[in-house]
Amino acid sequence: MADSGWHPHLWHPLRRTGEGLPPLPVRRGRGVWLELEDGRQLIDAISSWWVTLHGHGEPTIAAAIAAQARDLEQVIFADFRHGPAARLAERLCGHWPGLSRVFFSDDGSTAVEVALKLAWQHQQRRDPQRRQLIAFEGAYHGDTVGAMAVGSRGLFNAPFEPLLFPVARAPWPATWWDDDGVDAREAAALQSLEALLQTPTVAVILEPLVQGASGMAMVRPSFLQGVAERTRAAGALLIADEVLTGFGRTGDLFACRRAGLTPDLVALSKGLTGGFLPMSVTLAGETLHQSFCGADPTAMFFHGHSFTANPLGCAAALASLDLLEADPGRPQRLEQLHRPRLQILARHPLVQRPRLLGTIAAFDLRGPSGYLQPAGRELQRLCLAQGVYLRPLGSVVYLMPPLVISAAELDRCYAALQQGLAQLTPA
Numbered sequence: 001m002a003d004s005g006w007h008p009h010l011w012h013p014l015r016r017t018g019e020g021l022p023p024l025p026v027r028r029g030r031g032v033w034l035e036l037e038d039g040r041q042l043i044d045a046i047s048s049w050w051v052t053l054h055g056h057g058e059p060t061i062a063a064a065i066a067a068q069a070r071d072l073e074q075v076i077f078a079d080f081r082h083g084p085a086a087r088l089a090e091r092l093c094g095h096w097p098g099l100s101r102v103f104f105s106d107d108g109s110t111a112v113e114v115a116l117k118l119a120w121q122h123q124q125r126r127d128p129q130r131r132q133l134i135a136f137e138g139a140y141h142g143d144t145v146g147a148m149a150v151g152s153r154g155l156f157n158a159p160f161e162p163l164l165f166p167v168a169r170a171p172w173p174a175t176w177w178d179d180d181g182v183d184a185r186e187a188a189a190l191q192s193l194e195a196l197l198q199t200p201t202v203a204v205i206l207e208p209l210v211q212g213a214s215g216m217a218m219v220r221p222s223f224l225q226g227v228a229e230r231t232r233a234a235g236a237l238l239i240a241d242e243v244l245t246g247f248g249r250t251g252d253l254f255a256c257r258r259a260g261l262t263p264d265l266v267a268l269s270k271g272l273t274g275g276f277l278p279m280s281v282t283l284a285g286e287t288l289h290q291s292f293c294g295a296d297p298t299a300m301f302f303h304g305h306s307f308t309a310n311p312l313g314c315a316a317a318l319a320s321l322d323l324l325e326a327d328p329g330r331p332q333r334l335e336q337l338h339r340p341r342l343q344i345l346a347r348h349p350l351v352q353r354p355r356l357l358g359t360i361a362a363f364d365l366r367g368p369s370g371y372l373q374p375a376g377r378e379l380q381r382l383c384l385a386q387g388v389y390l391r392p393l394g395s396v397v398y399l400m401p402p403l404v405i406s407a408a409e410l411d412r413c414y415a416a417l418q419q420g421l422a423q424l425t426p427a
């Protein structure tokens with residue numbers, strides 16, 4: 001370890017080496033707690049980038065991975081199938097009426113790439129006139145090139161703009177507590193979408209109920225139902241990117257279930273393996289799958305990853321699903337734990353636009369907004385000093401702890417925020 005605290009050979013994501021607090025050396029994780037090499041304990045209040053569902057080191061998932069590693073750690077999935085993948089696919093499809101096929105990949109971005117490519121190839125065979133993709137303002141679907149293209153254009157993808165294919169964009173009528181302008185914003189957004197759908201469209205892609213990376217921007221189920229109706233009426237496919245929202249994050253097992261949506265394609269990752277291993281899936285219906293079958297060799301889906309359906313990832317995902325299915329009310333109980341605490345925090349003069357959905361509680365810091373605003377970073381530092389790890393999205397602050405957080409541990413998170421806000425230097 002270099003004296004500066006920055007390792008001479010590591011390159012961290014979304015950081016400039018040498019700028020700001022150096023990454024913290026961690027040695028262990030248990031439940032909501034991370035233990036640093038110097039013995040300090042931190043609450044992981046954002047589930048390590050929204051993946052750690054049942055807490056760090058969850059013993060049944062750890063045991064399932066170890067047992068699977070002794071039997072079969074990896075096999076080429078083009079020519080082999082195995083029990084863990086088959087069982088996982090069957091169980092996932094059981095939660096998604098109308099979706100019966102599971103294509104495995106490695107992370108959220110690749111699950112989105114697969115969904116886009118499946119939608120495109122399927123539609124090109126049926127109706128080559130359809131060439132438009134529609135996404136929403138503020139969307140984030142990943143950092144690979146295709147996923148970036150459907151993401152909102154701005155700071156994160158500006159250097160790559162010439163590489164990104166064109167995407168039509170509809171407004172996202174985000175809402176919050178006591179928001180009295182939402183009806184008008186939703187009506188305007190649906191009108192814009194209708195206008196865009198006049199052009200023959202391959203698919204509409206959205207993050208159901210909450211856009212995560214753009215600032216925990218929540219919408220109402222009725223808006224999403226309006227989007228789905230219009231998309232279907234135009235003959236376009238609906239792609240739900242549940243990479244963040246899946247597996248209980250929004251209070252139900254899947255956001256589409258909470259919102260009453262039945263998409264044609266779904267991307268899942270993050271919580272899929274309980275946050276233990278990188279893996280993702282894209283779910284599709286049988287009609288779509290059939291357009292990749294038959295005698296024509298060019299009909300196949302020309303896409304595959306080395307680690308497709310990795311048995312260790314599948315074993316972890318099965319164990320994680322066991323936990324979720326054994327206690328389906330847990331995400332809702334976490335929402336109920338958040339609610340009174342967020343109501344108190346919302347009285348702070350620096351807090352605006354409080355919002356809550358399932359495990360996710362968020363607000364905006366009053367003052368200048370944007371990802372590069374320093375106030376969020378400052379609040380992060382102040383909370384860290386009190387043993388709570390947060391990672392605000394610029395001026396958007398949120399908590400998204402593992403499902404296993406106790407009331408007392410959540411109290412510590414809110415207390416750290418109260419204290420942090422009290423010490424925050426006004427912008």
Ligand SMILES: Cc1ncc(COP(=O)(O)O)c(C=O)c1O
Pocket residue numbers: 107108109110112140141142143207212213241242243244245269270
């Ligand atoms: C909605 C959504 N889609 C896709 C992704 C990309 O996932 P990954 O970082 O695993 O590639 C993310 C990541 O935050 C996400 O929130």
